[in-house]
Amino acid sequence: xxxxxxxxxxxxxxxxxxxxxxxxxxxxxxxxxxxxxxxxxxxxxxxxxxxxxxxxxxxxxxxxxxxxxxxxxxxxxxxxxxxxxxxxxxxxxxxxxxxxxxxxxxxxxxxxxxxxxxxxxxxxxxxxxxxxxxxxxxxxxxxxxxxxxxxxxxxxxxxxxxxxxxxxxxxxxxxxxxxxxxxxxxxxxxxxxxxxxxxxxxxxxxxxxxxxxxxxxxxxxxxxxxxxxxxxxxxxxxxxxxxxxxxxxxxxxxxxxxxxxxxxxxxxxxxxxxxxxxxxxxxxxxxxxxxxxxxxxxxxxxxxxxxxxxxxxxxxxxxxxxxxxxxxxxx
Numbered sequence: 427x428x429x430x431x432x433x434x435x436x437x438x439x440x441x442x443x444x445x446x447x448x449x450x451x452x453x454x455x456x457x458x459x460x461x462x463x464x465x466x467x468x469x470x471x472x473x474x475x476x477x478x479x480x481x482x483x484x485x486x487x488x489x490x491x492x493x494x495x496x497x498x499x500x501x502x503x504x505x506x507x508x509x510x511x512x513x514x515x516x517x518x519x520x521x522x523x524x525x526x527x528x529x530x531x532x533x534x535x536x537x538x539x540x541x542x543x544x545x546x547x548x549x550x551x552x553x554x555x556x557x558x559x560x561x562x563x564x565x566x567x568x569x570x571x572x573x574x575x576x577x578x579x580x581x582x583x584x585x586x587x588x589x590x591x592x593x594x595x596x597x598x599x600x601x602x603x604x605x606x607x608x609x610x611x612x613x614x615x616x617x618x619x620x621x622x623x624x625x626x627x628x629x630x631x632x633x634x635x636x637x638x639x640x641x642x643x644x645x646x647x648x649x650x651x652x653x654x655x656x657x658x659x660x661x662x663x664x665x666x667x668x669x670x671x672x673x674x675x676x677x678x679x680x681x682x683x684x685x686x687x688x689x690x691x692x693x694x695x696x697x698x699x700x701x702x703x704x705x706x707x708x709x710x711x712x713x714x715x716x717x718x719x720x721x722x723x724x725x726x727x728x729x730x731x732x733x734x735x736x737x738x739x740x741x742x743x744x745x746x747x748x749x750x751x752x753x754x755x756x757x
Contacts, residue, residue, distance in 0.1 A: 462549065462550065462588075462755075463546075463547050463548045463549060463550065464496050464548065464550040464551070464552070464749075464754055464755060464756055464757075465496060465497045465498075465499070465543045465546075465548040465550070465551055465552075466489060466493065466496055466497065466498040466499070466551075466552045466553075466554060466745060466756065467498075467499055467501055467536070467539050467540070467543075467551060467552070467553045467554070468482075468485065468486055468489060468498055468499065468500045468501070468554055468556065468741075469501050469502075469503050469536060469553055469554065469555045469556065469557075469567055470482050470485075470500060470501070470502055470503065470555075470556040470557075470695065470696075471502065471503055471504050471507070471556070471557060471563055471636075471695070471696075472502030472503065472504045472507035472508065472511075472533070473507065473696045473698035473699070474507055474510045474511070474698065474699060475696070475697075475698045475699060475702065476521070476524045476525065476526050477697075478696040478697050478698040478701075478730060479525075479526065479527075479530060479696070480696075480730075480732075480733055481695055481696040481697070481729075481730035481731065481732025481733045481738075482500065482530075482556065482695065482696060482732055483527070484732055484733050484735070484738050485556055485695075485732045485738045485741050486498060486500060488735070488738045488739055488741070488742055489554070489741060489742055489745065492742045492745075493742075493745070493756045493757060494757075495757040496756045496757060497543075497548075499529065499539055499542070499543075500529055500530060500533060501533065501534055501535060501536050501538075501539045502533050502535075503536065503555070503557075503563050503566070503567055504563070505535075508533055508534075508535060511530065511531060511532075511533050514531065515531060515532065518531060536553070536567065536570045536571075537570065540574055540587075544586050544587070549586075549587050549588040549589070550587070550588055550589045550590075550754045550755075551574070551587060551589075551590050551591070552590075552591045552592075552593060552745055552748055552749050552752075552754055552756060553567070553571050553590070553591070553592050553593065554592075554593035554741055554744060554745045554748070555567055555592070555593065555594075555595050556595075556596070556695050556732065556741060557595040557596070557695075558595055558596050558597055558635065558636070558693070558694065558695065558731075559595050559596070559597040559598065559599070559606075559645045560594070560595055560598070560599040560600050561638045561641040561643075562638050562640055562641050564595055564599070565641075567592070568592055571590055571592045574586070574587055574590050575587065575589075575590035589752050589753060589754050590752075591748040591749060591751065591752035591754055592748060593741070593744040593745050593747065593748040594609065594744050594747075594748070595744075596609075596613050596695070596731070596737070596740055596741070597609055597610050597613050597645060597649070598610055603751075604747070606645075607648075609740075610645070610648065610649060610652060611652060611656070612740065613737065613740055614649060614652055614653055614656055615656065616734055616736040616737040616740070617653075617731075617734070617737070618657075619734065620689070620691055620727075621657045621660050621662075623689055623727070624660050624662075624689045625659065625660060627687050627689060627725065628686075628687060629686065629687035629688055629689045629725065630660075630661045630662070630663070630680065630683060630686060630687070630688045630689070630722075631653075631660055631661065631662045631663075631688075631689050631691070632662075632663045632664075632665070632676065632680075632688050632689065632690050632691070632713075632717070633662070633663070633664045633665070633691055633692070633693035634664075634665055634666070634667060634690065634691070634692050634693060634694070634700070634701070634704070634705045634713055635664055635665065635666045635667070635692075635693040635694060636666065636667055636668065636693075636694050636700060637666025637667050637668035637669035637670070638666075638668055638669050639668050639669050641669075643666055643669045643670055646664040646665070646666060646671070646693075647664075647671075649664055649693075650662060650663060650664045661683065663676050663679055663680065664693055665713070667700050667704050667705075673711075673713050673716050673717075677716060677717065677720055680717065680720060680722065681720065684721065685720075685721040685722055685723075686722060686723070687722065687723045687724075687725060688717055688722045688723070688724045688725065689725050689727060690705060690706065690713060690714060690717070690724050690725065690726045690727065691726070691727045691729065692705060692728075692729075692730055692731070693731070694730055694731065695730050695731055695732040696730035696732060697728040697729055697730040697733075698730070701728055701730070702728065705726060706726035706728060714726055
């Protein structure tokens with residue numbers, strides 16, 4: 427209980443100190459205003475698996491290519507994942523030699539990333555999550571973004587940020603401004619290469635999503651139905667590590683097919699710990715082991731959706747939408 431009370435208090439103290447007039451050291455024009463500068467924060471759930479960083483970095487590179495005049499920085503929204511990277515900072519050479527970028531090794535939380543941009547005089551910020559859909563992580567991220575956007579000071583010139591925008595996740599978000607059905611269809615159309623692999627192997631395509639124990643996951647059932655509409659010749663199922671539908675529910679559906687091949691692939695941005703262990707691991711409760719016992723030949727593919735170039739470009743478009751809607755120029 428004490429921990430739950432202390433953390434919000436520390437955040438409050440941090441924000442108060444961070445936004446004290448004059449503390450940021452921001453440069454000003456002669457009229458007292460600060461120059462218009464825009465930055466992008468790429469907010470990923472994160473991963474502790476160095477090889478899985480490929481997907482996040484691919485998205486990062488696509489965004490940098492699209493907006494070469496706007497700096498892009500990575501933050502991880504998972505406290506647990508950031509804590510792992512913090513422990514690894516004591517052996518930087520070990521991780522840098524494995525191709526881990528310095529920015530990931532030193533990855534910061536969303537508040538610190540905002541603070542860094544503030545120190546560098548960036549007043550317009552677009553935050554783009556690489557989450558799949560608006561669930562727990564996106565909800566919490568939205569609260570941080572809203573908090574930054576809501577800060578008001580007595581003198582307008584000391585307000586830390588002029589404009590703060592939040593892009594929508596890959597499969598869309600709640601609300602009426604952007605119909606998530608359209609975002610969902612756009613994303614699923616980028617999965618044609620996965621469908622082709624299943625087609626060549628005459629296999630069933632099974633995706634494993636992250637899921638959530640605290641948020642409805644009906645989006646997976648809708649995605650599964652739309653995959654059948656888009657690719658009617660390939661049987662597709664989507665399950666989740668957490669929440670519904672789990673491996674037992676998917677297995678019951680698969681039992682109608684008797685046996686055959688299964689292409690097993692993560693329905694996640696990265697092929698991290700969940701993909702390596704829960705999906706493709708050798709433990710008896712992994713998806714691969716469970717489906718193998720059901721009589722299927724399981725072919726796991728450890729590639730996150732972020733490694734798919736067309737899928738990665740979705741986030742570029744979502745940044746453009748968020749920036750335009752908020753009157754922010756990204757270039």
